[in-house]
Amino acid sequence: MNTNRYGLTTERPTFAPLPILQSGEGVPDGATYLPAGPDTILWGRLPCRTDAPVLSIASGETVVIDTVSHEGTLPDQGQDPAAFFASHGVADGAVLRDAIEIAAHCPRDPALDGPHIVTGPIRVEGARPGDLLAITVERLQPRVPYGVISNRHGKGALPGELPRSGSTVSVFTPVEERDGRLVGTLPVVEGGPRTVTLPIAPFLGTMGVAPASDERPHSVPPAAYGGNIDVKLLVEGTTLYLPVQVEGALAFVGDPHFAQGDGEVALTALEASLRATLRFDVVPREAALAAFGEVTGPLVRTPEYLVPTGLDPDLGEAMRGAVRAALSLIRSRWGMEEHLAYAYLSAATDFDVSQVVDITAGVHARIRIADFAGVESARFPEQAEEARRG
Numbered sequence: 001m002n003t004n005r006y007g008l009t010t011e012r013p014t015f016a017p018l019p020i021l022q023s024g025e026g027v028p029d030g031a032t033y034l035p036a037g038p039d040t041i042l043w044g045r046l047p048c049r050t051d052a053p054v055l056s057i058a059s060g061e062t063v064v065i066d067t068v069s070h071e072g073t074l075p076d077q078g079q080d081p082a083a084f085f086a087s088h089g090v091a092d093g094a095v096l097r098d099a100i101e102i103a104a105h106c107p108r109d110p111a112l113d114g115p116h117i118v119t120g121p122i123r124v125e126g127a128r129p130g131d132l133l134a135i136t137v138e139r140l141q142p143r144v145p146y147g148v149i150s151n152r153h154g155k156g157a158l159p160g161e162l163p164r165s166g167s168t169v170s171v172f173t174p175v176e177e178r179d180g181r182l183v184g185t186l187p188v189v190e191g192g193p194r195t196v197t198l199p200i201a202p203f204l205g206t207m208g209v210a211p212a213s214d215e216r217p218h219s220v221p222p223a224a225y226g227g228n229i230d231v232k233l234l235v236e237g238t239t240l241y242l243p244v245q246v247e248g249a250l251a252f253v254g255d256p257h258f259a260q261g262d263g264e265v266a267l268t269a270l271e272a273s274l275r276a277t278l279r280f281d282v283v284p285r286e287a288a289l290a291a292f293g294e295v296t297g298p299l300v301r302t303p304e305y306l307v308p309t310g311l312d313p314d315l316g317e318a319m320r321g322a323v324r325a326a327l328s329l330i331r332s333r334w335g336m337e338e339h340l341a342y343a344y345l346s347a348a349t350d351f352d353v354s355q356v357v358d359i360t361a362g363v364h365a366r367i368r369i370a371d372f373a374g375v376e377s378a379r380f381p382e383q384a385e386e387a388r389r390g
Contacts, residue, residue, distance in 0.1 A: 012089040013146075013174040016182055021143040021275050023098045027064055031277075032057065036066040036098045036119045042252075043070075043106045044113025045216035046208060046227055049246040053123035056248075059282040062138060063122065064275065067204065067256040068096065070115040071148035071271040073103040076168040080104075085146070088172040096143060096273055114219030116228065120252030121210055124280045127249035132283040132295060133209055135251065136239045139277035140202040145175040147184065147258045147272030157265035157356050173270055175200060175258065184259060184270050198259055202274055203234040205255030212245045219254075221360035222311055224297045229309065230269075230355040231364055232260045233302055241283065241292070241299040251280060264355040293332020297325065305366040306333075309354070315361040322351055322363040330367065334375045344371075 019026060023035045032055070034040060040054045057063060072081040081099045082092065102117060127133055150170045151163050163169040173184045176197075183197040208226030211217060222229040226242045234240055242249075253276060260269030283291070292299060292306075300307035308329050310321025326349065330341040348371060354362030369376070 012091070014176050015094075015145040016175045016177040018142055018145040018175070018182075020094050020096075021066075021141060022096060023066055031064045032061060034063055034065045034119060034122070036068045036117065037101060038106050040119055041068070041102060041106065041254075042118045042120075042216065042219075043102065043108040044115060044219050046118060046219055047121035047210045047250050047252050048213050048216045049210050049250065050214050051121055051210065051216070051250060053121050053248065053250060055120075056123040056125065057280060059124055059126050059280065062277060062279045064277050065119055065253055066098065066143070067119055067254050067274050067276060068099050068102060068117045069147065069256055069271045069273045070117050071150060071170065071268065073099055073117070074115055075110055076152070077170060088146070090146060094144060099273065114228075116206055116219040116255045118206060118219060118252050118254035121250035122252070122280065123248035123250060124282060125248065127244045127282045128247060128285075129212070129244055130285040131244045132241045132285075132288040132292075133244050133249045133251060134239050134241050134281040134283050135207055135253075136279040136281070137204070137234055137236050137276065138279055140204070140236055141275040142175065142182075142200075142202060142258065143273040143275055147173050147175065147270045148268070149173055149266060149270055150268045151266040155357060156267040157263065162266075175272075198270070200258050200270075201232065201235055203232055203257055203260070204253050204274065204276060205230045205257050205260070207234065207240050207242070207253050208251070209242045209244055210246050210250035210252070220358050221313075222298070222358060222362060223360065224311070226298050228255055228358050229298050229311075229362055230255070230260065230264055230358065231298070231300055231307070231309065231362070232257070232262065232354075233300055233305070233307060233364070233366075237303060239301045241288075241295060241301070243295055243297070244282075249280075249282075253278065262352045262354060264357050267357050289332070291333065293328050297321075299325075299329070300364065304368060304370070306369060307364050307366055309365075310363045311360050313360050315353070315356060315363070318361045318363045319351060322365050326365040326367060334372050336375075
């Protein structure tokens with residue numbers, strides 16, 4: 001078996017027969033499209049209120065957005081995606097040209113900036129502080145059939161313990177099609193024939209709105225405006241609600257994932273570039289208050305759950321923040337008395353660790369919407385009737 005200078009086998013891995021979505025290729029006719037490139041991204045920082053939008057849209061408009069994974073672009077990987085992925089058996093045409101251009105030409109200070117490549121900001125007309133911006137995930141398409149999972153020195157859930165070598169470990173992960181579904185594959189032993197599989201469930205780890213600050217935030221820690229929240233529930237068919245901080249919201253997205261376990265313990269999960277089709281809706285303050293009460297941080301809605309979040313550098317305080325946010329949501333939306341809502345949360349709601357590796361830890365609560373079906377019908381009869389019809 002032949003190996004290269006990285007100690008990796010040079011045989012090309014098996015890949016799923018997915019199209020390579022290079023910038024601008026395969027975009028639906030008539031779609032509003034935002035590519036990723038030097039003029040439309042920030043690398044390691046998030047937009048702030050002084051940043052000019054790279055796109056302006058009306059509320060309710062859908063945008064096709066290319067996102068680029070930072071894995072394969074960073075200095076500890078050579079900052080040369082073509083060479084890095086070629087060393088893992090990826091053909092030239094299967095390496096994204098926008099990733100190559102960003103790595104070569106976009107500014108980033110490794111000592112001060114985060115790793116994430118963020119597309120935006122997008123101005124949503126009519127969004128004002130006090131409103132919510134609803135970002136609905138309509139479609140997420142893998143741009144390539146592979147990704148990377150990395151553990152870096154001093155980071156992850158076990159800093160100082162792993163990686164054993166003290167240097168970056170980046171695990172290249174091909175995506176295959178097995179039994180009609182996409183899976184990531186990891187060897188049991190490096191270079192060995194036996195593999196384990198993990199299901200592919202794409203989502204964007206970073207979704208946010210610009211803070212009311214003249215300073216661009218670091219891309220790693222999430223905050224009330226969203227950012228790197230890493231809530232893996234944000235798959236197709238879900239919505240993220242964010243409290244608008246500045247006029248026009250100035251939304252941004254990035255940190256694309258193919259898969260993640262809650263906790264994301266090694267530092268990154270299965271990171272890989274996605275093309276996202278997202279709808280942006282302004283929820284006026286009065287409607288937001290009626291539906292959810294005072295939302296002070298990211299709130300997710302899935303077909304099954306309402307998912308408030310808690311964020312804090314201390315995981316215990318993040319947990320307490322998620323409990324308070326859940327209590328506030330249940331009391332405001334359904335009028336449930338506090339002690340009864342607290343009892344319900346204890347008996348029926350799962351509190352999951354979103355991630356523990358992004359400086360600010362995250363916890364999210366999964367509140368089953370169906371549990372409140374009778375109360376929902378009583379308080380929102382029009383919506384309940386619409387749901388019954390269809």
